[in-house]
Amino acid sequence: MNRYNNFSRGSEWRKWDLHVHTPYSCLNNQFGEDFDNYVKQLFKNAIEKEIAVIGITDYFSIEGYKRIKEEYLDKDDKLSTLFTDEEIAKIKKILILSNIEFRLNKLVGKNRINFHVIFSNKVSIKDIEENFLRELKFVYEGTPQQEDERRALTISNLEELGKRLKEEHEKFKDKSDIEVGMMNAVVDDSDITKILSNKKSIFEGKYLLFVPSDEDLSKISWDSQDHNVRKIIIQKSDGLLASNPNTIKWALGEFYKDPKEYEKEFKSFKPCVWGSDAHSFDRLFEPDERRYTWIKADPTFEGLKQIKYEPKERVFIGEKPELLKRVRENKTKFIKSLAITQVSGYDEKQGIWFKDIEIPFNSGLVAIIGNKGSGKSAIVDILGLCGNSHQYKDFSFLKKDRFLAKGLAQNFEATLEWEDKTKIIKNLSDKPDTTAPERVRYLPQNFFEKLTNEIEEREFPNTLENIVFSYLPDEQKLGKSSFQELIDYKKQSIQNDINQIINEIDVLNKQIIELEKKQHPTYLQELENKLSLKKEELKEHEKNKPKEVKNPKDDEKLSKEQRELFEKLEALNKELDNIETEIKEKQKELEVLTLKQEELSQLLKNIKLEKQRIEKFKQDNKATFEKFGLDIDSIITFNINTKTIEKKIKEFKKQIEDIQAVLLINENIEKVEEEKRKDLTENSLMVKKEKIKSEIEKIKKELTEPEKKYQKYLETLKKWKQKRNEILGDETKPDTIKWLEKQINFVNSELNNRLKQLRDERINKTLEIYKKKEELVKIYKKFKEAIDKEILSHTEVLEDYEIIIEAALNIRNEFVDKFLSFINQKLRGSFYGKEEGEILLRELVDNVDINSEEDFRSFLEKIIYILEVDHREAFKEKTDEEKRRYIFEQVKELEDFYHYLFSLEYVEPTYELKLGSKSISQLSPGEKGALLIVFYLMLDKDNIPLIVDQPEENLDNESIYRILTKFIKLAKQRRQIILVTHNPNLAIVGDAEQIIFVNIDKKNGNKFSFKSGSIENPVINKHASDILEGTLKAFDLRRLKYFKGK
Template identity: 25%
Template sequence: MKNEICRMADIILSGNPKDIEYFLGKKTSPEEVIENCGNLKPCITGSDAHTLDKIGIFPENRFTWIKADPTFEGLKQILFEPEERVRISDSQPDDKYDYNVIERVELNTAGVWHQTIYLNQNLNTIIGGRSTGKSTLLSSIAIKFDETISVENDSFIRQLGDNVHVYWRDGQENNQKSIEYFPQNHISKISDITYSDKLLLDILLDNPQKKSAYEKFQSEVSDLFATIQSHVSLYFEKRRLYKERTLNIKNIGDIEGIKLEINKLQNQRIEIQSKLTDNQSLLSAYEKVVLRLNELRKAEQEYIKEIEILKQLGQENFVITNPAISFLGLSSNHSESLKLTIEKSILQINKDIRDEIHSFIEENLKKLQLIQSEIQDIVKGNDYIAGKNIFTENNALSEIIKKLNVLNEKFILINKEIEIANKMQSDYKDIGQKLLELHISYLDKINNIASEMRLQHEDVNLSSEITLKSDLERMLNECISLRSTAMNDLVTKVVSEYQKKTKADIINCIKDLLNKAIRNEISFKNGYDTPSFVSKILAGCWFGLRLNVEYDGDNLRDMSPGKRSFVILKLLLDFSDKKCPILIDQPEDNLDNRAIYNELVKYIKKKKRERQIILVTHNPNIVVGADSEEVIVANQNGKNAPNENGIKFQYVFGSLENSKKRVNQMGQAILKCCGIREHVCDILEGGEDAFRDRENKYGFHQI
């Protein structure tokens, strides 16, 4: 009996949340409710007063709110939209902040338009025939908020915009507020695969967390670029100095030859000294002091050299401000305070370092003074003077000693130079290894940001993966002369190894490439040499992000243009935290009617709860299916479609339930001849007769 009564009834009188859920098909399923009751049912409630004093007093203040014109036709709409048009609650449903809702638009340009259009906080649809002023109205509103917007008939729209006034529900006429405007074909243009990566990245960057991660990634890449370039310069400078040092060593002499010559002269000296038996003890004492003297002179030269280096270092600034650090976004007080703190800290640190260097110099000077004092004591000592006299009196021995002294000095100098050269070689090789590590760290950073740049919202999944940029091959072709097969093969191999995206393959490839460059086995084009090429290849981040979207089992790149446009619209709106009004010109472009009804309409119905929407459309599914709260009918004055007072553009607005029987009177303004419902049927369905003909042919209506 209950099912029979429910099947006969249009409306259920109940405020019970469980009943509301059941009759809307949410407790079981819409199909089950339709099978049992014929269709989904709206629930309403009254005060259920049993005494006069209870009339108008609702339990828990849960009123029945109906979104409609206060007419019987308005009430009937809850039968067709039982979920959207009626709500039982203690507060007004779907309420939006006043500052996010456009209340009215005042149009006042002589001969063009002169009226005020009030807007609904939810869905407002602008309809009309071709060239009736639909897009003109929408773009005239949009252009008030963004001077950079480019629209069709730009100069004409901007002239009209001077006399268009947009007022918000909070009472302000504030053109600095935010809106989102999508002109006709704009979404299909930006959804082109060529621009999809930039578009998807912009969508991701609307998310504060993703934006912060991406900005950090960009900053790290920028720092890494500068670090690698400075390291490359340092590498080649160290390598140049090493080569100069090794050449200088060759110019000083052959160390192995000098060692042989020293051994030969020492043997000769021993032979001569052995004959000087009377002075053997004196010579022995002399040799000891000479050995000590040589050690002291070697130490003296080392201290003098180190003091020179320390004095040069004392002129340097070891710590400087990092130019890549930005204070944008900080208040002026905080940014100035930070800059002052950094400046003071840098001055203090550099002072501390110079003070430390000065203490090293003082320490070396004291040691040098002691050494020089000991040298003076030795050369003035009896053992040294007596021994030296023996050598002076013996010409042959004296000559040998002179030669030995020269060779020993050379030997000491060469050993010192070799020690420095080996350190230089070790330094530049360490820098080379560091360069490889720095370059390969690009791969880590791009992998990290790729894993971060992902978002999912309901049935839309936005993901990213790393891809090799075409810039790498372009750079190689720009630097390397490709006249030989070997150079072409080299470029192909480098690109191929990078495409593998693995550290081991890239490091092996780079090592081979750099060795070839350093050995002059690569032919460069004019303007390039080994250092500039190495700087380009190592400092560049050759990997980028490829962004992709999956929706309804399809990849963005495989979607039809229409579906791609719809998905892009979803992305632009769903992944945004904005609550400002949305202005769209013909969102149905490129979509077939099935997709419009099954996807776009459902999406608009959901989105209008969150944000005010004003859109231009030619599709009845959007106006009727999405249950447009307000329909704005546009007309351009013409012989068969006159406006009042012959004004060029005129508009009439109201709800779908606004119905008035057609009255055709000579000279009457066409917008006044019937209600909004009739205009919708005429403009979007071709008229009542055309609608019935289609209904009959489809067999939906039994004749």
């Protein structure tokens, strides 16, 4: 049976234990001699603990592995005497590998070096015994001035060695011959590697070498005489048997200034794996400190080999990998599968297309490959449809001139299943519901083409603003809920030369725009949909409430020592809760103080600006005063005393610094001058918190199993309650249940009256500007420091690829041109049509008496009325509802439009994405595309699935390899990514967890088919090498993924 057929979801995290001994490990056999019982316990424990691969380990031999294979796994009748049919089915899915543990003829310090050879299951037992073990020699006996007598490494020779040594040494006599022989036999690692490397036809690519390391290799001294012995052993090994966190980092070169120096010294980075090293039943698959080995690969030997090439990404040692935790906690954010089939009654006259298709999806990076026209875009379009992507107009397969033509699509139905087992069913002729939230972020191929061509339009700068806002710390958001709200506040604080009336109008404009948008029926629908989704999320969360665990403290049988220990733990937990509460209070206090300090700082700036304005006025008009014999200083007196404000700001600053000091973590304290560290450490709440957590963890290790379970229950319950409160939220937290309910009530009962009130107030403010006839200028202040730091943090990955987000101002002058530049004259409304719209506006302008305040008021009111009620000739006889238009649908930049219209001056704030010194307009299409993709991968903080259709279009391979693959790897650590690609660098170097090869058989009714699996799956690998761009040589990086046709 081909094991690869079972792994269609690609590389997944599974538990491996590559170091499990058998009763044949006679140097330390605590299993007993009943081999049936050993096999029974081995596999029952493996099933219970969900072990995917077992390394059957013995000293100098494969006796245990051989017996398990030949007498049990190869004989179903034997298995049936020990296991149920269900257990046998599970056992058949477990891969067992031979792990031979050797003792070498080399010492490091006072200890002999052990050396492990793990063979592929495709290497026969006969070949291991006859072409490897029997060709290894150990020193049997020495004779003066003669060459040592060396014998073949066989069981009989080891027994003979033991027998002779027992006769010569009294203390060995109570041990068996084989035990004494194995105790004293040693082999040479050079012999091991020589035999294996010379017999290429048998062993090449079918074994891995591991050396155990029980110590912290980052701290040991390399200055002793055994430096080179240790180094050579590590150099020739494929990996280490180690679980020490520092050793793992050391083996990846992370303790070197340049990891390449480690690679040069030790020949390769070394993956670390760990195992139970079980010699007894109670230790089976239970390594010390629960340091389980998880490997992200198919449970095959080829899967194991992948850890050589991705030693950091493919191996995790610990309780559970982060991805599995993330999926478990966010099941609504991960796609499990997509099923596509024909609707009942379809006669296939228009082709077979999709029939009983069910595609599983990995939770990491999924690459969909295939020849042109093979259905790649079809799959991601269908995912976009089911995931409610709002980019459906950019679909390339599900569009009118393709699959939607002639009613073809209505004959097919898709079912998208999420990891929480909820399903979304869509007919392929359906359209996404744009009033409902997107469940996936889909970037179709056409989306990038459109965005690179129209990037200077408003849509992308808005996206930039939202992402900039998402990176700001809460205390810097100053209590604002959106980027625009925050930037408005900041602009007011630094623009004292702008008339207060215009600032008030801008605030009114923003409020009015928000209300006008809320008038649209889709807004209420969006709120109701979001509320429904949130309530469903709450409902699901309630189901997952941790099952109550009884407090062991209530057990009267609890010993005094355990009770005291448990009470101490409870006290520590209470102390931890108190500190965490104090930390939250300090963080809230910090936010309030920061806002107060900012308000006073703005006030101080405004006072100083006012002083500068008056001094400038005096300077500009001094000659005129003197002309009439007037003393300007006696006429204009101006006294400012800001000492009390400056004192208050200093007080706030000191309070902020004091709070920040108690919120410092150890890592930051270490960067402070040494003389300050002690006080900072003693006063830091964060340090106290970690100290208490450390004490709690120490006590936990001494707890009984029920006590551990109870503590685990308390921790889980605490997290559950926190998440429940996050879902419920309050009326001030956007997109929470209580906030959504408040918004819906506002739309239904208060919106229209409030809008009329604000509009009247705006007209009155505008007429004040009209009276003064002042020309105003609005300055847009850049606000992007937080995201600059984020980009800077990726400098090492970006290398010389310099991404910059820059703010720019866009100003227009002519009234008619300015006005109409805001209007989308291709959309329904009074100003529809370029010529017609200009005629209507000029008619309004020509008929207004600019010297009449009332006439001007009427002019402004009429513009709003004409925008909301369609005045075209064809709509004169229509009903009010048919004439009704929404201003925000007609106007591209409504806030700027209102700013211009009602303040008599226009300034549009925008952010611009740049590559080095080049603006977007100066970039080639390929550079634009690469910049946009990196932007989405690096800076988009959303964690819903990201689906990208052929991001490499119009990009050169060097750009993809150097930049995109790095950011794909970063992005897949926090979200599921599905991409269509035909480029090897994205799929292979990006280390896709799953590759889906798709095909449409045009000669057989356009029948769609697919094959799915991991990179290490030879069937998928072959398709990848055939389909992906370039030659095999182009992506055979470090003998990385491909099998070279073997």
